[in-house]
Amino acid sequence: MKIAPIVHAIQKAKKGGKEMDFRLIHTGQHFDKKMSGDFFEQLNIPEPHANLEAGGGTQAEQTAAIMVRFEQELLTNPTDLVLVVGDVTSTMACAITAQKLGVKVAHVEAGIRSNDWTMPEEINRLVTDSITNFFFTTSEIANENLIRSGVEKERVFFVGNTMIDTLLKNRERFVAPLIWNEVGLSDKNYIVLTLHRPGNVDQEQHLKLLLNEIILNSNSIPIIFPVHPRTAKSLQGMGIAAPNLHFTEPLSYLEFNFLVEKAKLVVTDSGGITEETTVMGVPCITLRDNTERPETITIGTNELIGTNPRAIKPAFEKLFNGEWKKGSIPELWDGHTAERIINSISALFEV
Incomplete structure (x- = not known):
């Protein structure tokens, strides 16, 4: 990209x-x-x-x-x-x-x-x-x-x-992944989740707590979780399941950003995704204690809430109460x- x-x-x-x-x-x-x-x-x-x-x-x-x-x-x-x-x-x-x-x-x-x-x-x-x-x-x-x-x-x-060069050039080419129809997704009525950082996914108990909090506070709307190969190893045998949690293979660029653009919320520990959500005006929660892209918080739609599972509930309440910030696009x-x-x-x- x-x-x-x-x-x-x-x-x-x-x-x-x-x-x-x-x-x-x-x-x-x-x-x-x-x-x-x-x-x-x-x-x-x-x-x-x-x-x-x-x-x-x-x-x-x-x-x-x-x-x-x-x-x-x-x-x-x-x-x-x-x-x-x-x-x-x-x-x-x-x-x-x-x-x-x-x-x-x-x-x-x-x-x-x-x-x-x-x-x-x-x-x-x-x-x-x-x-x-x-x-x-x-x-x-x-x-x-x-x-x-x-x-x-x-x-x-x-x-x-340059990530935004690619995003803007290809935005009209985004294509729905199979899971869009399989789950019956609709605009602004689902959550996209990505996790891959060692601190979040390598410790099984911590990953389980994060996922349970996300599920519990999701208002039962679908959660779409494209699983990174690193995360897949941790999920094996964990037994995490919920009617609204849907795992999928890693998606292509055009498919993934189709989902992001139409999501009600993106929950991630990726830096690059926070740049894309900022430009597309999509609320984003980052499960990290720090970020190398502070402009996505000070200017954009991203909020850094840390890695404590207890921080998820108030952030989700803010979103579902319609209190999320609008954000704007950084210079250049x-x-x-x-x-x-x-x-x-x-x-x-x-x-």
Whole structure:
């Protein structure tokens, strides 16, 4: 979702006469078809020039496999710039590898911080931003984080959010998943639930308490729960069931956002989903103690309620009483972020 608009912006610039090209490298970190392959097809991303097939294993094993294989990729196919997105293991591993080979690095979605070092993503962000050359940011808060850490202002480019480029471009293409008709869902009369963070799903008793509170306070409207592979392992044998709780496989991008756009509420521990709910004006509850996307709370429709199951009831009451905030859209989340990124790179390299 983050790379698709950048690819399209490069292709457009090339057609417009810019001497610019790209190689798209899939590290293989995400190898589930619904969580990787479908995105290429649905978002019109060309097939990767290379797939490093480095998925599976521990954090360290993944990082090592990506670095070894990406180093060979760069040695075989030299480049002027490595552009990495987000905060996954691949982001950090590829940034380190590029810098050790003397290749400049640009980080898209730089500067966001949860200040929670128990999150692998936070370590990835900190390491990546400590060795990045050019920083493309989603918010003024991210800009401030980078400046405070000692990054020179001229290396920080406030461009907006490529996730929102993808959302706005594809919004008219959203498609109902099978579960829409199977359950008989209707507009603004169901809840979408996603959980995948270790703190929420790895401890069976805690996960059970969260789900029971969500079910108890749902006013019996359907709860649609696309289950992340990590969460599926914890749910096995737990025996959680309710007439209005409906589990489903991970959904494709177009199917999932169809559900989100029409939901009465989204309950999640994902950062990216809170950005999408903010732009679509959908109430969102985040089951985390911190967030790297505070603008979704201060400006958007998201509320951070922590991981204590007891916080669920008052939040749900607020929603069902019609007291949820309206929210608005953060600056530059307008669908043109990728164009600004490519224009900035063109100027930096005088293309």
